[in-house]
Amino acid sequence: TDTTGMQATRKELPIHKEIKEALLKNDQALAVAKINEYFDQQKNVPLNIVITGESCSGKSTFVNAFRGIDNRDEKAAPTGTTETTMEVNPYPHPNHPNVTFWDLPGIGTTKFPADKYMKHVGFEKFDFFIIVSSDRFKENDVRLAKEIQRMEKKFYFVRSKIDNSMRDEERTQRDFNKERSLKKIKDNCIQCLQEQGLKSPQVFLVSSFDLQLYDFHLLEETLERELPEHKRDAFLFENRCCKTKTSSTVCNA
Secondary structure: OOOHHHHOOOOOOOOHHHHHHHOOOHHHHHHHHHHHHHHHHHHHOEEEEEEEEOOOOOHHHHHHHHOOOOOOOOOOOOOOOOOOOOOOEEEOOOOOEEEEEEEEOOOOOOOOOOOHHHHHHHHHHHEEEEEEEOOOOHHHHHHHHHHHHHHHOOEEEOOOOOOOOOOOOHHHOOOOOOHHHHHHHHHHHHHHHOOOOOOOOEEEOOOOOOOOOOHHHHHHHHHHHHHHHHHHHHHHHHHHHHHHHHHHHHOOO
């Protein structure tokens, strides 16, 4: 799927410069109008959210769950116990038409080796990331987190298939305690992310088949609450890129 057009749809106005010029001229009416224009652009800017992680970590099932679609639905992202996502596929957010989830192939397979993955899927084209892992934090998760950090973008970390983990804990722990086990898993994920230099990482424990349990609704609420911030970051990043491209064009003219 060609993703080059998704950022071209955004308005690329030098809005900050226009606001500053209006303020310098003491034209308050114009400044207010430009500020309102800026907020309107933020509200309408497309936000492209990537669902990434290793193959068979539950990425596509997570996308379907977030959209409220059963895996067997004809509109669902393909799922299975083997590698099923072979292309970068877009799926619209159920409540926000300007928000698109992009289901990426799994990192670290023979078809998508980790050292070529970022370039192959066009990692830099996306705005926000959800890293999905069905196990403890692994080397490829570190690669993804570091690349996102290098691009100065943000992500959530989703520990998927947590229902399976709880069943395993219950079978193997003599004094099994559900809340204690959940806390241990989440604390371990946070610790691993912090050891990679990521401050205050947001970690959610999710079962895509038991949405009423664990952190799924917390994840939904957090994304809803932080959407304006993510859109603002996407808008600012896009305008920063536009200024860089404009400067480069002028310099090379």
